[in-house]
Amino acid sequence: MTQSKTAVKPPTEDKRWRIVEATIRRNGAQGQALIEVLHSVQEVFGYLDDPSLVYVAKALRLPLSKVYGVATFYHFFTLKPQGKHTCVVCMGTACYIKGAPELLKDAEKTYGVKPGQTTPDGELSVIQARCIGSCSMAPAVVFDGQVAGNLSVADFGKKVESMLKTPTAAVPA
Amino acid sequence: MTPEELRQSAEAERQKSHACKHILGVCCAAGCQSMGSDKIKDALDKQVKLKGLESEVNVKSVGCLGLCAAGPLVSLESDGKKAMYQAVKEADVAEVVEKLGKAPVKRLELSLDIPFFARQQKIILENSGVIDPERIEEYFAAGGYEALIKALTDLEPAEVIDAVSRSGLRGRGGAGFPTGLKWATVAKAAGSRKYVVCNADEGDPGAFMNRSVLESDPHRVIEGMIIAGYAVGASQGYVYVRAEYPLAIKRLKTAIKQAEGKGLLGDKILGTTFSFRLEIRLGAGAFVCGEETALLVSIEGSRGMPRPRPPFPAEAGLWGMPTLINNVETFSTVPPILRNGWEWYSAIGTEKSKGTKVFALAGQIKNTGLIEVPMGTKLRDIIFDIGGGVPDGKKFKAVQTGGPSGGCIPESKLDMSVDYESLREAGSIMGSGGMIVMNEDSSMVDVAKFFTEFCMSESCGKCVPCRTGTAQMYGLLEKIHAGEAVKADLELLKELCDLVRTTSLCGLGQTAPNPVMSTLHYFEKEYTSLLKDGPGKPAAAR
Numbered sequence: 001m002t003q004s005k006t007a008v009k010p011p012t013e014d015k016r017w018r019i020v021e022a023t024i025r026r027n028g029a030q031g032q033a034l035i036e037v038l039h040s041v042q043e044v045f046g047y048l049d050d051p052s053l054v055y056v057a058k059a060l061r062l063p064l065s066k067v068y069g070v071a072t073f074y075h076f077f078t079l080k081p082q083g084k085h086t087c088v089v090c091m092g093t094a095c096y097i098k099g100a101p102e103l104l105k106d107a108e109k110t111y112g113v114k115p116g117q118t119t120p121d122g123e124l125s126v127i128q129a130r131c132i133g134s135c136s137m138a139p140a141v142v143f144d145g146q147v148a149g150n151l152s153v154a155d156f157g158k159k160v161e162s163m164l165k166t167p168t169a170a171v172p173a
Numbered sequence: 174m175t176p177e178e179l180r181q182s183a184e185a186e187r188q189k190s191h192a193c194k195h196i197l198g199v200c201c202a203a204g205c206q207s208m209g210s211d212k213i214k215d216a217l218d219k220q221v222k223l224k225g226l227e228s229e230v231n232v233k234s235v236g237c238l239g240l241c242a243a244g245p246l247v248s249l250e251s252d253g254k255k256a257m258y259q260a261v262k263e264a265d266v267a268e269v270v271e272k273l274g275k276a277p278v279k280r281l282e283l284s285l286d287i288p289f290f291a292r293q294q295k296i297i298l299e300n301s302g303v304i305d306p307e308r309i310e311e312y313f314a315a316g317g318y319e320a321l322i323k324a325l326t327d328l329e330p331a332e333v334i335d336a337v338s339r340s341g342l343r344g345r346g347g348a349g350f351p352t353g354l355k356w357a358t359v360a361k362a363a364g365s366r367k368y369v370v371c372n373a374d375e376g377d378p379g380a381f382m383n384r385s386v387l388e389s390d391p392h393r394v395i396e397g398m399i400i401a402g403y404a405v406g407a408s409q410g411y412v413y414v415r416a417e418y419p420l421a422i423k424r425l426k427t428a429i430k431q432a433e434g435k436g437l438l439g440d441k442i443l444g445t446t447f448s449f450r451l452e453i454r455l456g457a458g459a460f461v462c463g464e465e466t467a468l469l470v471s472i473e474g475s476r477g478m479p480r481p482r483p484p485f486p487a488e489a490g491l492w493g494m495p496t497l498i499n500n501v502e503t504f505s506t507v508p509p510i511l512r513n514g515w516e517w518y519s520a521i522g523t524e525k526s527k528g529t530k531v532f533a534l535a536g537q538i539k540n541t542g543l544i545e546v547p548m549g550t551k552l553r554d555i556i557f558d559i560g561g562g563v564p565d566g567k568k569f570k571a572v573q574t575g576g577p578s579g580g581c582i583p584e585s586k587l588d589m590s591v592d593y594e595s596l597r598e599a600g601s602i603m604g605s606g607g608m609i610v611m612n613e614d615s616s617m618v619d620v621a622k623f624f625t626e627f628c629m630s631e632s633c634g635k636c637v638p639c640r641t642g643t644a645q646m647y648g649l650l651e652k653i654h655a656g657e658a659v660k661a662d663l664e665l666l667k668e669l670c671d672l673v674r675t676t677s678l679c680g681l682g683q684t685a686p687n688p689v690m691s692t693l694h695y696f697e698k699e700y701t702s703l704l705k706d707g708p709g710k711p712a713a714a715r
């Protein structure tokens with residue numbers, strides 16, 4: 001099918017939308033590319049907000065309900081903005097029996113955030129993962145995209161602290 | 174590239190590597206990388222340059238060396254002699270280079286005679302830790318793509334399938350379905366297009382075999398898939414990889430580009446009439462998408478919800494077309510089978526489970542990491558010999574295999590042979606190869622609760638027994654764990670397990686009760702001792 005209608009415009013002028021547009025184009029703006037396109041949006045902007053979902057639906061000519069359904073079905077997609085820094089604690093089996101729950105408790109005690117939450121100042125998001133494949137170093141945590149393993153509660157606390165002091169913007173996990 | 178050119182390139186690479194007196198291989202798989210192996214490689218490079226040894230010493234990145242617990246690992250090959258260094262730090266680099274050609278640095282040396290290395294038999298992992306995963310030439314030099322040449326130039330598709338069938342290879346994704354039979358079904362199925370799909374979703378938490386293969390030897394998977402495409406008559410393939418594996422995705426992308434550049438993917442492969450394309454599709458963190466029918470609809474861009482089988486994907490898969498779906502390890506085994514002959518492969522393993530299997534050792538075990546052993550190896554040997562047993566003087570309690578679909582195996586069963594049938598008989602499954610060891614401190618009720626929570630939140634919600642049943646099971650387990658349950662609750666839990674197992678639509682629901690049933694079977698006391706009216710409780714409390 002040729003695309004006779006005028007191309008759908010991204011929700012903002014942000015230049016980074018070009019990356020998403022390239023993904024859409026590469027896939028011939030077909031509905032089957034939905035997951036690829038959502039990955040692209042999240043990689044660029046860190047999360048999927050409503051205007052993005054509306055845009056993706058239009059660009060791929062899919063009902064918004066389908067886009068929303070897919071975005072909420074998969075755990076990897078998040079509809080909320082993430083904090084400046086992210087800390088992904090693996091709660092897979094190996095990490096679980098090697099003390100990952102203690103790490104999450106520590107994060108909650110120190111920063112008042114449960115998995116899936118962000119501190120009110122927007123500095124830190126704590127995320128729970130299902131296994132990041134670093135089971136040989138359980139418990140494993142990804143601090144701003146960097147994997148660290150064999151962590152005691154004390155190591156974990158120190159790592160989070162030093163991550164929060166690093167000025168660079170968070171790499172979306 | 175023609176077969177002749179490929180062989181020349183392989184030969185040139187072998188010459189080049191022989192020209193170097195010393196080879197230092199720095200593990201660059203995710204485990205060692207997170208412990209700073211990148212920096213060690215850089216430091217080694219610098220030191221070699223500083224000493225002006227570039228022509229003698231080849232410092233290279235290699236894939237997983239297996240013993241992740243002792244990382245960062247550096248392998249050493251000097252004048253044909255091999256050694257391994259463990260826990261290498263930047264400060265050690267000068268000494269490592271200094272001692273090249275002399276006795277290895279004792280302090281860092283990790284003996285290659287320990288059972289961890291000596292008892293393994295590597296087929297799938299033969300190149301892991303040996304070649305640089307980002308250089309196709311090294312894969313060529315290791316005999317890579319020879320099997321593809323053989324298939325495309327010497328064998329008819331039916332002969333390829335025949336070899337795979339006779340080898341006895343069974344699917345490594347969990348269920349152990351005979352691979353040759355699956356290939357033959359797809360080959361026979363009618364369809365204007367056919368697809369080959371590689372399942373690299375590896376959703377079982379605690380398992381990282383597929384990740385390691387993709388990070389350490391990605392071309393092996395690609396080669397297996399192209400051969401499969403030729404055998405079943407498909408010209409398009411997809412690798413469905415979980416998004417949680419960024420390094421594996423990167424290496425696979427690099428490998429696909431290289432293969433395309435060499436004419437091993439695309440039109441007219443190796444100058445023949447056969448064409449095959451390969452694309453990557455990313456998962457998005459849904460365990461159920463490891464199930465084949467869910468995976469296929471996920472590739473189509475929808476929510477990953479399983480559908481009833483039949484029709485099986487072999488008849489109606491991607492976009493309704495016949496689709497071959499196999500696990501990473503299954504595809505990875507095909508090239509060596511064609512290279513060495515099915516007779517060679519079928520001589521390894523047990524009567525019904527042929528070949529070798531990769532296992533990921535994790536949990537309360539000394540040597541965490543990746544191993545490959547012949548099928549039929551005793552569980553006890555894997556855990557105590559190769560794995561080094563349970564650390565910190567604690568006692569072994571159970572080993573969990575098969576992830577959320579599997580079960581816990583107690584001490585009394587450790588002498589059993591590891592193969593599809595024995596594991597099933599013991600109330601667990603082979604699964605994809607994760608083995609998580611638990612010591613005496615682990616509560617089996619807690620473990621059962623953990624997996625039930627997992628299945629409950631990963632249930633896609635399509636059918637009631639799984640969606641509601643797992644939630645009810647979880648509620649009961651919480652109650653038992655909190656010491657608030659009575660005997661009747663335990664009976665109800667058992668009944669529910671049976672119901673969920675027999676009436677769920679897909680494998681997720683059908684196997685979700687396994688962790689509960691197996692712990693109940695072997696460790697029932699742990700459950701009953703938590704009951705308010707359990708044995709030993711005063712009658713007044715009843």
Ligand SMILES: Cc1cc2nc3c(=O)[nH]c(=O)nc-3n(C[C@H](O)[C@H](O)[C@H](O)COP(=O)(O)O)c2cc1C
Nearest residue numbers: 344345346372375376463464465499500503680681
């Ligand atoms: C809930 C569920 C999860 C699964 N996860 C995986 C997985 O992560 N990787 C895999 O290869 N197979 C997985 N499977 C098995 C696949 O459905 C399928 O049988 C397999 O990919 C076939 O490949 P094989 O014949 O090479 O084993 C899963 C099955 C179920 C029911």
Ligand code: SF4
Nearest residue numbers: 633635636639679682
């Ligand atoms: S058994 Fe569970 S995961 Fe499978 S289709 Fe039913 S609800 Fe979905």
Ligand code: FES
Nearest residue numbers: 090092095134135
């Ligand atoms: S269980 Fe935590 S990385 Fe696998």
